[in-house]
Amino acid sequence: MPQKEENKTAFIGFWQGLLDDWMAVLTRPNIETYIRLKERATSPKIVLNLALLGLVIGLYVLTIQPPAFIQTDSLLLDLGRLIFYTEADFFILSLILFVIAGLLGGTGGFVEHSYLLSLITAPLGLVIVAFLFVANKLGLTLAAIMNPLSSIGITTIFIVLFGLYAFLLLLFALEAAHEMESHQVIYTIGAVLGSWGILRVIAMFAAGEDNIITQESAFLAEEWARGTLQQAILGHLWMVAFSVFIAVVIGVVMGVLITMPPKRPSVSHLFFLIPLGVFFLIWAAPKGWLGMGIADPIMEISDTLDIGLTRAAKGFFGPLLSLLSAIVRKPAAVGMIGVILTVILYALLLAGESASELTLYIAGIILTIPSIALFGVFIGPFSIGAFNAVVALTLYAQLPILRNTYTGIKEVKPEIVEAGRGMGMTEFQLLRNVKIPIATPVIMAGVRVSVVMLVGIAAIASYIGNDTLGDYIFHGIQRVQPLRYYAGAITVAVFALSMDYFLGWLQNRLTPEGLKGRR
Amino acid sequence: MEEKTSFWSRITFSDIVDWTLIPILMIGVVISVYIWLLLPIEPGSMEANIIGDPVSGFSNVWASVLQHLKLIGISSVLAILAAVPAGILITREGFRDFADIILGVANFGQSVPSIAILALFMGIMGIGAPTAIFALWLYALLPIVRNTATGIDEVSADVIEAARGMGLTNRQILFDIELPLSFPVMFAGIRTASVINVGTAALGAFIGAGGLGNFIITGIPLSRERMILIGAILTAVMAVMVDWILGKIEDRLVFRRE
Amino acid sequence: MIKLEHVTKIYPGTTSPAVDDLSFTVPTGEICTIVGPSGCGKTTTMKMVNRLIEPTDGEIYVLNERGEMQNVLEMDPIILRRNIGYVIQQIGLFPHRTILQNMGTVPKLLEWDNTRIRSRAEELLDMMNMPHEFLDRYPHELSGGQRQRIGVARAMASDPPVMLMDEPFGAIDPINRNLLQNEFLRLQQEIKKTILFVTHDIDEAIKMGDKIAILNANGQLEQYDSPAKILSEPANEFIEDFVGADRTLKQLNLIRVEEVMDKKPFLLQSTQSVEEALQVMDEEGQDYAYVVDSDRRLQGYVSRKDLKEKSGWIDEYTTTAATSLPITMNLRDALSEMLMVDYSTICVVDNRDRVRGTVNTAMVQEALMETHSSGKREEV
Numbered sequence A: 001m002p003q004k005e006e007n008k009t010a011f012i013g014f015w016q017g018l019l020d021d022w023m024a025v026l027t028r029p030n031i032e033t034y035i036r037l038k039e040r041a042t043s044p045k046i047v048l049n050l051a052l053l054g055l056v057i058g059l060y061v062l063t064i065q066p067p068a069f070i071q072t073d074s075l076l077l078d079l080g081r082l083i084f085y086t087e088a089d090f091f092i093l094s095l096i097l098f099v100i101a102g103l104l105g106g107t108g109g110f111v112e113h114s115y116l117l118s119l120i121t122a123p124l125g126l127v128i129v130a131f132l133f134v135a136n137k138l139g140l141t142l143a144a145i146m147n148p149l150s151s152i153g154i155t156t157i158f159i160v161l162f163g164l165y166a167f168l169l170l171l172f173a174l175e176a177a178h179e180m181e182s183h184q185v186i187y188t189i190g191a192v193l194g195s196w197g198i199l200r201v202i203a204m205f206a207a208g209e210d211n212i213i214t215q216e217s218a219f220l221a222e223e224w225a226r227g228t229l230q231q232a233i234l235g236h237l238w239m240v241a242f243s244v245f246i247a248v249v250i251g252v253v254m255g256v257l258i259t260m261p262p263k264r265p266s267v268s269h270l271f272f273l274i275p276l277g278v279f280f281l282i283w284a285a286p287k288g289w290l291g292m293g294i295a296d297p298i299m300e301i302s303d304t305l306d307i308g309l310t311r312a313a314k315g316f317f318g319p320l321l322s323l324l325s326a327i328v329r330k331p332a333a334v335g336m337i338g339v340i341l342t343v344i345l346y347a348l349l350l351a352g353e354s355a356s357e358l359t360l361y362i363a364g365i366i367l368t369i370p371s372i373a374l375f376g377v378f379i380g381p382f383s384i385g386a387f388n389a390v391v392a393l394t395l396y397a398q399l400p401i402l403r404n405t406y407t408g409i410k411e412v413k414p415e416i417v418e419a420g421r422g423m424g425m426t427e428f429q430l431l432r433n434v435k436i437p438i439a440t441p442v443i444m445a446g447v448r449v450s451v452v453m454l455v456g457i458a459a460i461a462s463y464i465g466n467d468t469l470g471d472y473i474f475h476g477i478q479r480v481q482p483l484r485y486y487a488g489a490i491t492v493a494v495f496a497l498s499m500d501y502f503l504g505w506l507q508n509r510l511t512p513e514g515l516k517g518r519r
Numbered sequence B: 001m002e003e004k005t006s007f008w009s010r011i012t013f014s015d016i017v018d019w020t021l022i023p024i025l026m027i028g029v030v031i032s033v034y035i036w037l038l039l040p041i042e043p044g045s046m047e048a049n050i051i052g053d054p055v056s057g058f059s060n061v062w063a064s065v066l067q068h069l070k071l072i073g074i075s076s077v078l079a080i081l082a083a084v085p086a087g088i089l090i091t092r093e094g095f096r097d098f099a100d101i102i103l104g105v106a107n108f109g110q111s112v113p114s115i116a117i118l119a120l121f122m123g124i125m126g127i128g129a130p131t132a133i134f135a136l137w138l139y140a141l142l143p144i145v146r147n148t149a150t151g152i153d154e155v156s157a158d159v160i161e162a163a164r165g166m167g168l169t170n171r172q173i174l175f176d177i178e179l180p181l182s183f184p185v186m187f188a189g190i191r192t193a194s195v196i197n198v199g200t201a202a203l204g205a206f207i208g209a210g211g212l213g214n215f216i217i218t219g220i221p222l223s224r225e226r227m228i229l230i231g232a233i234l235t236a237v238m239a240v241m242v243d244w245i246l247g248k249i250e251d252r253l254v255f256r257r258e
Numbered sequence C: 001m002i003k004l005e006h007v008t009k010i011y012p013g014t015t016s017p018a019v020d021d022l023s024f025t026v027p028t029g030e031i032c033t034i035v036g037p038s039g040c041g042k043t044t045t046m047k048m049v050n051r052l053i054e055p056t057d058g059e060i061y062v063l064n065e066r067g068e069m070q071n072v073l074e075m076d077p078i079i080l081r082r083n084i085g086y087v088i089q090q091i092g093l094f095p096h097r098t099i100l101q102n103m104g105t106v107p108k109l110l111e112w113d114n115t116r117i118r119s120r121a122e123e124l125l126d127m128m129n130m131p132h133e134f135l136d137r138y139p140h141e142l143s144g145g146q147r148q149r150i151g152v153a154r155a156m157a158s159d160p161p162v163m164l165m166d167e168p169f170g171a172i173d174p175i176n177r178n179l180l181q182n183e184f185l186r187l188q189q190e191i192k193k194t195i196l197f198v199t200h201d202i203d204e205a206i207k208m209g210d211k212i213a214i215l216n217a218n219g220q221l222e223q224y225d226s227p228a229k230i231l232s233e234p235a236n237e238f239i240e241d242f243v244g245a246d247r248t249l250k251q252l253n254l255i256r257v258e259e260v261m262d263k264k265p266f267l268l269q270s271t272q273s274v275e276e277a278l279q280v281m282d283e284e285g286q287d288y289a290y291v292v293d294s295d296r297r298l299q300g301y302v303s304r305k306d307l308k309e310k311s312g313w314i315d316e317y318t319t320t321a322a323t324s325l326p327i328t329m330n331l332r333d334a335l336s337e338m339l340m341v342d343y344s345t346i347c348v349v350d351n352r353d354r355v356r357g358t359v360n361t362a363m364v365q366e367a368l369m370e371t372h373s374s375g376k377r378e379e380v
């Protein structure tokens, strides 16, 4: 019968159209496609899309995971319930997105908006169900699959890529439905996620149960009341600050030296080399050498420091004093490092620019050595404690500073240097008044990298006997106290981020005005 | 036309130094470790229990090296698989506006010290290698995403316009023009990420992921200097070698491009 | 005075000299331009004077404030450089310092106090016709031409008797370059520095130089003479080639309007009545006449058409003149100005805007014929 034929083709055409729309959404994701699809939006289509998804979800859940999901006697009723849930969830979410998009200047209608979202949700949902089904057949439990962290490999990649893709489609759908700017789309999604997060937290507290946030804050408050948290923060702060301070001095000097022309050694150099050598020798001399030896008075100083230290132990400068005392207590090591440093600096003074490549190369290699390994290697000569930590931290910190000082100075335009030289500036004046000020932003960027890096390494230094925020992490791990290691991780992270922020601000402050407005 | 010269005649002294210095140095270090640190271990001692002894072979050392390589290998490969598409994505039209936000978040994440990341995820996922691999993976994402995006962004607009003018589709432009041209920068990101991973993987021992870090963190409380040195030196050698090998591959790729 | 004696420079690692046995003397208060093809050693020559480059051989003397010739090779280079102004093509202003601090660089090195530095900087800005607000700006807040002026001002800050300028206007667009050149020439009239001026542009060399030194590609001096001599009597083929076929036109650069203008021009007083003016114009057979006030300052011009059948004073009918020529302008620039405004006659004014004469195209042509006949025979 012709009537029925026509109905039949219309029927097939309808399903084909639906499938076409799905395929278009998935395979040609761009604004034009979505704007074109928007024209075909009708409410029944939305309901149908979701009903299909709900049906598949329902079938999957009921066949694979029955016990928990069967609530009535009739499977059909359960299926209907699951379909209804799917629809309801979708419309609630869609409505929230719609309202927020509207508040942020979206112009689309609810039907168009929902239609585009349903076109994304339904096929992507089907893909997820199919994935879960296959995984299930392979013997993976739902919990294992849904937890992106538990079984690495395929699941992780799938979820990350899939999530990114879904996110991308969502952006396009919103942009097309409401003819918004990209940033409005981002704000819309951000607002939804943000309010969801806030509601979630409020709900957590409203429920009145203990949760990670209340427990963690209670733990931190307790530590603060005892004064141990402050000590750890101060220990961390001073260790980083002290090392960075030394590293800036050495790093900048070395960075500057390797930009200078080579020099001939001259007798006059002995006037500072010999006294320096004698100084370090005396410094390093063990008891009994050179008469009484310098070690004794140093130890005395250190002892007085220690006495002052116990008094000031809880004070702001306490950790600094204990650092100094630890350094003073190793005269031989200090002397040795002093001699090595003098030799290196003098060699760089002579070699100047010709040593730049080698220096930067070695610096690069040292930077690849993992911090825990370096601490380990230094246990031999320096044993554990603050001295070891300060040496390792300083060594790390000066490398970005050295590198950035070098690049910063090298990047000063040659004509600027020539103008200065041509006007009769001495090399030192050129350096102080021209090269270093112009290189300051780059040098500060190096300092910033160093400090953020050191905050992390100082935490690890806790393992070789230093009181830093790392104590919380390591003790927490040892004693299996999640609250404790969370406290460590969070405070270290906050510390690093705030240092990064602060140094960003400082970098901006120290950049000469005239260099800011350019570009 | 280019004159045909023999392969050997094109090798200069500095090439030889460049290619052999680091490996020879590192092999020397490893041999020294073997002779001065491993061989003198007395069978039956506590160290022998953990490290192994000359009689039974040093299976634990070998296993730790392999475990370390496994940690960094899996995490780096997964990071590449996730980060390269992500990096490409944020350079696509209609997505560029989001690039700053995404890179900003990633940058923020990178400032969080690795030990903190490890501790945080240990709380969520428990101890063991998967946690370490996940943390390493997360940590390796930023350098790769950033460099992929920068590399593609740096491809000159003229080249792309020329390609478009010749009738290449967007996909052809991506695969035939943008990706090949941005490859060196992208690869530099992969190199950075991998080298950082070697160091972070050593910290993985704290959360029970094994690897060379194990020797260090067991050695420190026991004051076994030998054990510490074996772990520390081998980790350092591995970091230097990973950097060197990837650096050589990088040179190759950059060279080919020119 | 700057004196080079058999100066040679051989860069390490090269065998042929970049500058080969160069000898010439720049008289006090004059500009000597060094010109030659790219890479011929102009910059090298210049930098040897303030010892940014050490000569391999030869002596260089500079007249100091006490009137003695001093061998620069025996001086402390730092002190030497502080007493020689130095301008380079890329300007090299310090981006992190304000204009005041930039101009105060050498005075600061010479330990002047701040008030003196400031007043000197203001003086220099006045000289350069730039507003004092610029003092607290940064270089990136100025245009290219302004930056170059500051570059020149900075070099003059401590009032050094000798200046070295390496293609100072090279990176500036032609219109601004011309402006800067004219400004600088006017300035030089007042300051009378001894200047070594490097350029690769022969036109600029002719325009700026009291003397020109032309080097060949091997860093040898081909001719050292006044621009007029170089144009009229090129020493050899190299010079002839280098100077170019339009030598005669170039000579216009060397003639000032002052030299060719009609010094007793036909002028009307703004206080004259219309009838009177018409009558005088009839007598002289002129359709247009320039009008001046009692101080001979230019008011504008009147035409017979405008005055016809009018009455009253002529200043009611005066139209402002589109342009006038400064008395120091060279004929080449004057000619292009004339062609631009399409006036047959233009007033020549001094720096107080008083009319000193008039020129017309016929006078320029005449001058051209004269130089032409004195130079080599050539089609014009």
Ligand SMILES: Nc1ncnc2c1ncn2[C@@H]1O[C@H](COP(=O)(O)OP(=O)(O)O)[C@@H](O)[C@H]1O
Residues within 6 Å of the ligand: C011, C012, C014, C018, C037, C038, C039, C040, C041, C042, C043, C044, C045
């Ligand atoms: N520092 C240097 N080392 C070696 N050769 C140089 C150096 N500076 C300039 N030269 C060479 O000396 C010659 C003259 O250079 P220069 O004086 O800069 O030429 P210009 O006349 O263009 O200013 C050129 O051939 C140049 O290549």
Ligand SMILES: [Mg+2]
Residues within 6 Å of the ligand: C042, C043
């Ligand atoms: Mg030059």
